[in-house]
Amino acid sequence: MAGNHKNSEHSCEFPAIANCETHGREKHTVVSDLDGTLLRGRSSFPYFALVAFEVGGVLRLLFLLLASPISGLLYYFISESAGIRVLIFATMAGMKVSNIKSVSRAVLPKFYSSDLHPEAWRVFSACGKRCVLTANPTVTVEPFLKEFLGVDLVLGTEIDSWKGIATGLVKPPGVLVGSNKADALLKAFKDMSPPELALGDRKTDYPYMKLCKEGYIVPPAKAELKAATVDKLQKPVVFHDGRLVHKPTPLKALITILWIPVGFLLACLRVAAGALLPMSVVYYALWALGVRVYVKGTPPPPAKKSTCQTGVLFISSHRTLLDPVLLSIALGRPIPAVTYSLSRLSEILSPIKTVRLTRDRITDANMVKKLLEEGDLVICPEGTTCREPILLRFSSMFAELSNELVPVAMSTKMSMFHGTTARGWKGMDTFYFLMNPSPAYEVTFLKKLPYELTCASGKSSHEVANYIQRMIASSLSYKCTNFTRKDKYKMLVGNDGIVDIGNRKVAEGKIMGC
DSSP, X not given: OOOOOSOGGGTXXXXXXXXXXXXXXXXXXXXXXXXXXXXXXXXXXXXHHHHIIIIIHHHHHHHHHHHHHHXXXXXXXXXXXXXXXXXXXXXXXXOBHHHHHHHHHHTHHHHHHTXXXXXXXXXXXXXXXXXXXXXXXXXXXXXXXXXXXXXSEEEEEOEEEETTEEEEEEXXXXXXXXXXXXXXXXXXXXXXXXXXXXXXXXXXXXXXXXXXXXXXXXXXXXXXXXXXXXXXXXXXXXXXXXXXXXXXXXXXXXXXXXXXXXXXXXXXXXXXXXXXXXXXXXXXXXXXTTOEEEEESXXXXXOOGGGTOOOOEEEEOOSSXXXXXXXXXXXXSXXXXXXXXXXXXXXXXXXXXXXXXXXXXXXXXXXXXXXXXXXXXXXXXTOSOXXXXXXXXXXXXXXXXOSXXXXXXXXXXXXXXXXXXXXXXXXXXXXXXXXXXXXXXXXEEOOOXXXXXXXXXXXXXXXXHHXXXXXXXXXXXXXXOOOOHHHHHHHHTSSOSEEEETTEEEESOSBOOO
């Protein structure tokens, strides 16, 4: 395979990508680097840091941070390959390859997609066949590139493993940089015509760029350059996992490491305040401890047992495990919640009554009706949490159980840690949410559903559920979707959210709908 880039005297000088025309490239093949080319950022440290923290925890992140100066010195004074080998070893040595793959599928795509270079993506997405050459480990980048960018071929650094455990070393031919990229491209296209288009961002990309018919350089991204919007992707990143809210640059990684012990002690204090103090004063105690709770709308008064009035069924959107707790704090009185598979630790610490459902429709319906006879109740019909500004499909069974329905719109703000997980131990969800320096919750009580819109007036349960979903979505400026808990768990952990516990099967979600 040979290139025919014009002006061979200056074969290492390529025009800027802004000069590249995209019309008529549907049958062309494009080859691109990743960091600094398809992505605005040139540093791969944040993505190694994400794998380190999500698989190995804070100590592994600290080890990677301490190793990064050594990596930098080797990068500048020895070779790019030597620097990247240090990052790979510090991040992955001793990890299960399956855990690395899990993080790569569930965590990294969200961060990669938020850093997509708009100009590079404009050209890259115009081509019919797409190939990426990268020094990053193939195992970490392949899920994002193939699923969300429609890449056909990923040529990256292959990590070595023994009995499913990463050794921290790399397989031959080593780290894919410089001439190794050109060799990999030659091997991949040995029986085909050369690719029509190559994209790169530095001189070390020139060897493979010269093998293609055209080559364009992506200039260093300026601070004001915004990433390509998610609607430009082949498919949006709807579900994602991981504890960290922001991409961990070295400085942010250091701040996170230093904050975790302080944040954990603060979270314990906040948990104690919620669990031990009367519900009527928890609102003020949490504000004093930095947890912001904003209440909007007018909630209904508590049911009067003397008049045989049944309780109100609060229908809440589901953002974290704490939704029913924050609803109770907003009301100033404890409201029971129905749950599936709530961790034992969360049950012990919960300041409100939690009732486990059995997943048997008749049994659960009778249980909910009995609870409503005793007073108010909260339920989250999405069945699991979602971080994006969307609502999952509402389970409709709740609409058959009561005509006293009050929708509640929940929204959260977290600056450092996510308070939900699909892969990790859910017993830590509450602590991670409360480890944020100043987490915020907004609880909006919407108007009680009119009688003519309930099942008692002849509406089907599905109509009622869809109407309430639209009400809450409109209040939050979210989108309604038909995604379900099964969709989320299949994407993030590779199952439908059901796990075996003893002789029974339960959902892996937390506060769940019927």
